[in-house]
Amino acid sequence: MNPSIKQISIDQLQVGMFITEGNSEWVPNENYSRKGMVKRAEVIEQIRALGVKELYIDTSLGKDVEPANAVKNKASKPLPVPKVSLAKEIENAKAMQSEATALISRCMADIKMGAALELTEFTDISGRMIESLSQNYNALACVTQLREKDRYLMEHSFNVSVLMGILAHALGYSGDTLQEMVTGALLHDVGKIRIADEILHKPGGFLPEEWDEMKRHVTYGEEVLQKTPSITSIMMDICAQHHERIDGSGYPRGLSGDQIPIHSRMASVVDVYDAITAERVYHKGMAPTVALKKLMEWSTEGHLDPQLVRHFINAMGVYPVGSVVELDKQKLAVVLEANPNDPKKPKVIQMYDLKIRRYVNKLAIDLADERCGRHIVKAVYAESYGIKLEGFI
Template sequence: MIKRIPIRSLKVGMYVTDLNNDWIPHNNDKRRGIVRTDETIEKIKRLGVTQIYIDPSKGLDSIDGEPVHEVDKQNETLLQQAGGLAPHLAPHAALDEEMIIARRIHSETQSLVGNLMQDVKLGKAIDLAPVHELAGNIQESVFRNPNAMACLGRIREKDNYLLEHSVNLSVLMSIFGKAMTHPPDVLHQTVVGALLHDIGKILTPDEILHKPGRLTPEEFAVMKKHAVHSHDILASTEGIGELTLLTAAQHHERMDGSGYPCGLKGEDISVYGRMVAIADVYDAITSNRVYHVGMTPTQGLKKLLEWSGDHLDPELVRQFIRCIGIYPVGSLVLLESGRLGVVIEGNEDDQRLPVIRIMYHTRFRMPIKVETLDLTKPNAQDRIVRAVDPATYKIDIRRFLA
């Protein structure tokens, strides 16, 4: 039985199944195996790991362990508590109408970020005018119906992660900042910061940036420099806003000081840095990449809750969940009827009752006629049991989001 133990209880001879450190960006450390030396334990501690998962059937046990199912139950309880908070955003436009506009904005923004990176690589200055324009377009789309841009954030290709991540982070920060009632100028600056947060990666050698295998400690040290590069590039950009710079510069800082580039702690990290850190981790761990199979959205939210306090701001995590829902757009959920459906819209009154696109029946193990189900309607007569992994049923959710 797999258990979670505090890092202080890790001993030589234990079998690690998960370092539980996906809050570390570009993390692809070896996750499994017998701990053979005290040096290995010290290395894991230096990563900022506070809790780790072991398998006592393959190595030594620990009296401090919590069974993994108990950990999941605790995280589920915390998630449902967050689900009791009323949602923040109400759509003002129909989803199908806004999707047409959102697709154009999404495509234009990806192209813009790609062009900006090439300009930086060639030594050109960043022209902020088109950045401001598209950041404004993203904000306007989110105001009309946040579910449209959120849907597009789940329709992604792992080989285009860098560009899609920048766009999706700006969408998440737009949704998050609006829910936190940030003034329009503040919201706009943080969205621009999210769009440009990884601009420094263009100065990271391709063989490291696109390496499919594990990074060596030396390579990871080079990778981490992208945060400094992003700060320096933006700081030298004429007309850059102070909050834009803060948002981009602090997206890898962590509450316990284990982040980078400055190792800031707690309140020393701006609220915008703490917000973008949450959105950045969520988007990273729920995305498929060359070296990483993404978690489901709901699994990702549970991990945010598990890492709250040590690494992420716990109150801001709750607010983030409040604004994207405990079943975020793109989640595959199992209903009491045995049917499966993809969440396509949140609910402005109760985030536990979203709008779902039904397409499969688990009892008959077969696809069924696609239909849309609004769980708030009296005739819905169905409820969500839990979120499930699309891979279990070999369902490509992207087909039902577009």
């Protein structure tokens, strides 16, 4: 066989791939083109709807499947050097968080009423988020740590898109692909709108049938996005496959390894990270540093892509921005700006005294400055001290 002809599964088919002649058996009638470039995500869904499981593509005429080890041994791209101060960008980042969460909330209500999703509203905000990350990525990274318990779904969607932007940048993505990844992340849990509130907000463990319904949010999301004009295959995959796992233990299709495209594997990493760092009614949140260790554990166990986890940890740093650390002299501080040259010495703002268990006057400290003589003792979980980050970010 021509070496450029490759058999792939329907789950690997993407916009930009060239379908070859060899697939004629599933072409239903003469009016359908038997080969050609896949230009729209809807086409993939039409082919899937025909029950096609596998098909042939010509990689010399279109996109190839990205191998699972494409990111292996690749060095993480450093995050962009901030062009504006954190103080300047943070207000913009906070405004974007309010705007994005309000947009998700409104669109979900619209979908419930049967309206279609307006994609341009999401691409508009994802474009501005990418711009903010390039101005000073610390701002949006900090804002992901500002959470309100009853707004989890909206904030989680926003956070996953910020973290997706950070990871995608570290992997060298840019332009349309980067924007599609960030937009897809904003929409990844859109199907939760069809889950009944009693299940979605249930404080205790799920009954088996409730868990089955909860898992259906992926399929519901796909159904919403299939009806969305101009949706791309990257956005669709992120929604459809963010709960798939490398070892095949995920859902809904139990895909494994190479069957899961890179953008879906990236979504799994950032989705899990944000979920475990959030405080929920049924679980305590983890300190970001602890959560990163957990990701590493799950990647060794085969659930998450180890190379992507490595890139994500490199991008987030030893002490992620927005996390709380204990300094010497028994003081707590919030990490505000990463230090790419020495990840253990970020810029922090000291604000709590552990000896008297009280807030103290805010003090900005650049731990990289030798003259300050201060250092981080360990990462802590802010909630354990009842610390609210709002006043410090």
